[in-house]
Amino acid sequence: MRHLDEGTIHAWLDGALDAAESARVERHVAECDECSEAVAEARGMIAGASRIVAALDVVQGNVIPKSSKATAPGGAWRSLRLTPARAAIAATLLLAVGTMLTVSHKPNRQSMPNAIAGFVDTSSRAAAAPAVAMAPAIASPATAPAVDKRAESTVPSAPATGFGAREQKAAATSSTSARANDNAARGAINRPTELASSTMPAAPQAAASRRDSTRPTSVMALSEIVTTLAGQPHPDSARIDSMAKVAAKSAGIGAASASASVRELTLSAARRGPPALADAALRSSEAPECYRLNSDSGVASFLPREFMLQQTPGLPPQNVVRAVTAEGRIDSAIAGVRWERITPTATRLYMTRSGADLPSTLTLHFADGRVAGALSTAAGPRNIDVSRAVCRP
Amino acid sequence: MKDIDRLFREYHQPLVRYLTRRLGDRDWAEEVAQETFLRAVKQETIVSERSWLFAVATNLVRDEARKDIRRKQRLELLRQEKRAEELEHTQPLTLERAEDAAVVRKALDQLGERDREALLMREEGLDYTEIASALELSIGSVGTTLSRARRRLVEAYESLQGVGGTGGGGTHAAS
Numbered sequence: 001m002r003h004l005d006e007g008t009i010h011a012w013l014d015g016a017l018d019a020a021e022s023a024r025v026e027r028h029v030a031e032c033d034e035c036s037e038a039v040a041e042a043r044g045m046i047a048g049a050s051r052i053v054a055a056l057d058v059v060q061g062n063v064i065p066k067s068s069k070a071t072a073p074g075g076a077w078r079s080l081r082l083t084p085a086r087a088a089i090a091a092t093l094l095l096a097v098g099t100m101l102t103v104s105h106k107p108n109r110q111s112m113p114n115a116i117a118g119f120v121d122t123s124s125r126a127a128a129a130p131a132v133a134m135a136p137a138i139a140s141p142a143t144a145p146a147v148d149k150r151a152e153s154t155v156p157s158a159p160a161t162g163f164g165a166r167e168q169k170a171a172a173t174s175s176t177s178a179r180a181n182d183n184a185a186r187g188a189i190n191r192p193t194e195l196a197s198s199t200m201p202a203a204p205q206a207a208a209s210r211r212d213s214t215r216p217t218s219v220m221a222l223s224e225i226v227t228t229l230a231g232q233p234h235p236d237s238a239r240i241d242s243m244a245k246v247a248a249k250s251a252g253i254g255a256a257s258a259s260a261s262v263r264e265l266t267l268s269a270a271r272r273g274p275p276a277l278a279d280a281a282l283r284s285s286e287a288p289e290c291y292r293l294n295s296d297s298g299v300a301s302f303l304p305r306e307f308m309l310q311q312t313p314g315l316p317p318q319n320v321v322r323a324v325t326a327e328g329r330i331d332s333a334i335a336g337v338r339w340e341r342i343t344p345t346a347t348r349l350y351m352t353r354s355g356a357d358l359p360s361t362l363t364l365h366f367a368d369g370r371v372a373g374a375l376s377t378a379a380g381p382r383n384i385d386v387s388r389a390v391c392r393p
Numbered sequence: 394m395k396d397i398d399r400l401f402r403e404y405h406q407p408l409v410r411y412l413t414r415r416l417g418d419r420d421w422a423e424e425v426a427q428e429t430f431l432r433a434v435k436q437e438t439i440v441s442e443r444s445w446l447f448a449v450a451t452n453l454v455r456d457e458a459r460k461d462i463r464r465k466q467r468l469e470l471l472r473q474e475k476r477a478e479e480l481e482h483t484q485p486l487t488l489e490r491a492e493d494a495a496v497v498r499k500a501l502d503q504l505g506e507r508d509r510e511a512l513l514m515r516e517e518g519l520d521y522t523e524i525a526s527a528l529e530l531s532i533g534s535v536g537t538t539l540s541r542a543r544r545r546l547v548e549a550y551e552s553l554q555g556v557g558g559t560g561g562g563g564t565h566a567a568s
Contacts, residue, residue: 048546049546055494325437331435332432
């Protein structure tokens with residue numbers, strides 16, 4: 001008789017084998033010294049591993065004080081889904097807008113020394129305001145000083161304002177920052193080209209720090225930020241596009257690729273609104289493909305009544321099935337269920353672990369613009385009523 | 394509609410412990426657990442509750458890890474610095490225990506992701522069927538996965554104790 005392998009021994013000790021298999025192992029262990037030794041060793045491993053893992057709890061429970069939400073390292077990063085790289089991009093983008101505004105107002109200053117100076121002061125202060133508004137949220141120890149420094153370096157073009165970058169920060173209020181967003185938006189629409197070129201001098205340092213393997217992510221990240229800044233369920237795509245181009249250029253990313261991902265993101269943002277952008281990683285590469293089971297809901301127990309087929313953009317891509325709520329909203333992926341196109345006109349949904357005698361495969365057949373479902377059951381295939389469903393992310 | 398209160402009562406504690414062991418950060422673990430239960434509320438049908446919850450939580454952790462691997466590394470550095478600072482002010486006995494936990498974390502990090510998850514799930518009492526379902530393994534390979542995970546953990550822990558041990562530890566695994 002063949003010796004027992006380690007996995008079987010562990011499964012046996014864990015009580016995971018069925019009665020017959022368990023009896024077979026037991027018999028073998030009783031007769032075979034080698035395996036009986038292996039069983040003893042496995043017992044030691046199981047107990048040892050258990051004890052080792054339990055030692056982890058000591059730190060959390062007793063020694064290291066439980067850190068509060070506010071002081072947890074990276075707590076803010078996590079909730080904002082920002083990384084230092086993204087923060088740097090955001091800062092660059094905001095400064096770019098600020099620079100543009102400062103530059104575009106300069107002629108006014110020169111021709112109208114005193115009377116208009118107040119207006120220019122306000123607007124250049126406002127130009128710096130988005131950076132101020134974002135700074136507490138996004139600045140990491142590494143990026144914060146860089147932001148300050150560059151903010152200062154853009155300001156000297158308007159020295160008569162009497163405000164250093166730091167004072168501007170202190171003076172900025174929420175109303176000026178709101179206004180700055182307006183200004184920024186107007187500027188971006190009116191002068192995409194000028195905006196783009198005006199950012200170039202401020203960019204190299206930031207671009208260099210970002211030249212890493214995460215560039216495609218950066219494009220996505222900055223697009224996210226742009227769209228989030230726009231903060232509207234139906235963002236003006238031209239405006240977002242041009243703002244993103246600016247940031248892309250300053251980050252040394254090809255304008256075409258940036259533009260493409262921005263378009264895609266803008267579209268998805270228009271469909272679902274800004275909060276869902278955080279979900280971008282789960283976005284489908286295709287239009288939502290949603291179905292409803294019209295037969296008894298219990299019939300295909302591994303599927304909810306409504307579901308969506310989706311290919312995740314990760315590597316390797318996974319064909320997941322996501323639940324769709326009664327309101328037509330796309331929900332989380334269903335664990336252990338995948339789909340594949342078996343022919344151009346048939347798609348199969350299956351459980352990665354086939355559960356006992358329950359039906360676990362549903363095939364969708366497409367013909368004449370209609371869909372028909374076939375469920376595999378112990379008694380053979382069974383037709384079930386499936387239809388296309390409307391779902392919105 | 395599931396009884397979310399019951400679900401929470403039954404699975405919150407093991408899930409948070411699993412996630413805390415997995416992530417080494419209680420707050421983070423609580424956040425992921427919260428998100429997991431939120432999704433459970435929205436989910437219409439859950440076939441196997443425990444494996445569903447552990448699978449969703451595991452995927453959330455993986456998603457986040459994929460997205461933010463660099464950020465995590467940086468956080469881990471900060472965390473270790475903080476830990477080292479805190480260790481200076483702790484009692485000798487607890488210091489020893491904390492060091493032990495740090496060694497365990499290191500040892501655990503040496504395991505493959507799936508091995509680690511399987512082991513931690515098993516420690517929370519999930520049976521082989523549940524682990525297979527949550528990790529999308531065949532049920533036959535759970536034993537192999539667990540035996541490999543346990544062996545590697547014990548060996549990694551022992552070798553770390555041998556190399557980096559401060560004399561206070563000894564061979565905990567064998568004792």
